[in-house]
Amino acid sequence: MTQDVRxxxxxxxxxxxxxxxxxxxxxNWAFARHHGGTFILRIDDTDPExxxxxxxxxxxxxxxxxxxxxxxxxxxxxxxxxxxxTQRSASYAEAxxxxxxxxxxxxxxxxxxxLESKREVARVKGGYxxxxxxxxxxxxxxxxxxxxxxxxHVWRIxxxxxxxxxxxxxxxxxELSFPPAALDDFVLVRTDGTPTYNxxxxxxxxxxxxxxxxxxxxxxxxxxRQILVFEALxxxxxxxxxxxxxxxxxxxxLSKRLGAVSVEAYRDDGFLPEALLNYLTLLGFALDGDTxxxxxxxxxxxxxxxxxxxxxxxxxxEKLEWLNGVYMRELTPEALVDRMTPxxxxxxxxxxxxxxxxxxxxxxxxxxxxxxxxxxxxVVPMVSFLFADDVEIDPAARDKVLSDSHxxxxxxxxxxxxxxxxxxxxxxxxxxxxxxxxxxxxKPKALFQAVRVAVTGSTVSLPLFESLExxxxxxxxxxxxxxxxxxxxx
RNA sequence: GGCGCGUUCGUCUAGCGGCUAGGACACCGCCCUCUCAAGGCGGAGAUCACGGGUUCGAACCCCGUACGCGCUACCA
Numbered sequence: 001m002t003q004d005v006r007x008x009x010x011x012x013x014x015x016x017x018x019x020x021x022x023x024x025x026x027x028n029w030a031f032a033r034h035h036g037g038t039f040i041l042r043i044d045d046t047d048p049e050x051x052x053x054x055x056x057x058x059x060x061x062x063x064x065x066x067x068x069x070x071x072x073x074x075x076x077x078x079x080x081x082x083x084x085x086t087q088r089s090a091s092y093a094e095a096x097x098x099x100x101x102x103x104x105x106x107x108x109x110x111x112x113x114x115l116e117s118k119r120e121v122a123r124v125k126g127g128y129x130x131x132x133x134x135x136x137x138x139x140x141x142x143x144x145x146x147x148x149x150x151x152x153h154v155w156r157i158x159x160x161x162x163x164x165x166x167x168x169x170x171x172x173x174x175e176l177s178f179p180p181a182a183l184d185d186f187v188l189v190r191t192d193g194t195p196t197y198n199x200x201x202x203x204x205x206x207x208x209x210x211x212x213x214x215x216x217x218x219x220x221x222x223x224x225r226q227i228l229v230f231e232a233l234x235x236x237x238x239x240x241x242x243x244x245x246x247x248x249x250x251x252x253x254l255s256k257r258l259g260a261v262s263v264e265a266y267r268d269d270g271f272l273p274e275a276l277l278n279y280l281t282l283l284g285f286a287l288d289g290d291t292x293x294x295x296x297x298x299x300x301x302x303x304x305x306x307x308x309x310x311x312x313x314x315x316x317x318e319k320l321e322w323l324n325g326v327y328m329r330e331l332t333p334e335a336l337v338d339r340m341t342p343x344x345x346x347x348x349x350x351x352x353x354x355x356x357x358x359x360x361x362x363x364x365x366x367x368x369x370x371x372x373x374x375x376x377x378x379v380v381p382m383v384s385f386l387f388a389d390d391v392e393i394d395p396a397a398r399d400k401v402l403s404d405s406h407x408x409x410x411x412x413x414x415x416x417x418x419x420x421x422x423x424x425x426x427x428x429x430x431x432x433x434x435x436x437x438x439x440x441x442x443k444p445k446a447l448f449q450a451v452r453v454a455v456t457g458s459t460v461s462l463p464l465f466e467s468l469e470x471x472x473x474x475x476x477x478x479x480x481x482x483x484x485x486x487x488x489x490x
Numbered sequence: 491g492g493c494g495c496g497u498u499c500g501u502c503u504a505g506c507g508g509c510u511a512g513g514a515c516a517c518c519g520c521c522c523u524c525u526c527a528a529g530g531c532g533g534a535g536a537u538c539a540c541g542g543g544u545u546c547g548a549a550c551c552c553c554g555u556a557c558g559c560g561c562u563a564c565c566a
Contacts, residue, residue: 221561
């Protein structure tokens, strides 16, 4: 099996890549890579109303961003294409000819209204068991004549009457069994000639020689139907693995109301792909009892469908943020600079020329930022005080810290220390300023907070001495002066 | 209604007949400390949904019940 594993991820381009879909893709990918197999991307675009090229492109982009690469599919080619269902009608038609010839499919002339009312009646009596197979008793010859005469019809599968329970081993859930009573002669091809999902999927999976179907468990109940189609086609039945749902914080289906649901939204919110991949994987899989943070290669190494959990998982945005912070801190300063520079430029704090010129300065800033970052979008507010000539002092901070009667004295002392210190760097600054509280007989915290508010505008900021160095002597002194003026005026 | 799946700390999970039920996030406390973080240490938090069995012994095996979810379409 290790040799020729072929799996596929088959999204519908009716929207962007969902968190749930992304996890399904990750598991398929990890499984293929673990076994040295082939990961196929197929676009199930049979719904013409809702499928768009934009969505398809967005899905490809999101998959790539996550670091998932496919061996066959759009933009990758492959020998089992095409990889868009809308381009595979010939295959579905051909398979139908085979099924017709072997007696595994028959035309049904019942109208939708007819079926609907039959269903109602049966349901009221309790125990609706599906289509009553009325058209199955029409002779092959009669049926052929009516089809030839263009009488509207669908094609249904002829489920073998003597078929026992449909039993299969799900790689995640184990032995599963479905009584044949629940399986009616469902529709394969619609009146307009298009294939239904359960039919198209199986024809494709068969032709693409998929060995393992790893998908959401909303398809679990479809599986026995699909197995019937595989059997009718005379094809080997692949192994199935059904993944449980990812739910929102309210325990219900993921919805936009409770936060982002698309992969690209998380990218835009400042999450790193490695972190999202790691987190999503964790929602239903564990390498072992205590590994939380792991790389894609560790995932590939240790991935095993038998370790995928059966129960639904609630998406926890806080844990994702924590994990993202972990990955942020693993970034080299240069890598973080590469990621934050565009944001600084976009915020108007820097031009791209300045970013280039001040590269070393940015590299020095990066580690300070990384340590307190959970999302990239927190960068700008954290560092903006470094980029203007003057800083706006938060009123609350002013009331709390700059109202002390000794503040003026403290700031004056700080100002002169700052003017004299050589060189103007973190180490010297720290030595010089740390001597002040004792000399002035004030609490260190009182003085440093006063300086912090004066220089950064806030009671919460990056480390003080580092900030002063990054800011430079001129701007630092200028802000101390402004604060002194403010304090003396009140 | 029928059929199927699921149920271990608030959340994600480990566990695959014998464990003081382990880890992670979040939470609380202490340490570090110029604030915030990060980091270190510690704490609280799960009668393993409930009820019956099987067994010397059950979170793990079996049967029910409850709750949740899925399918039951000429949606995917």
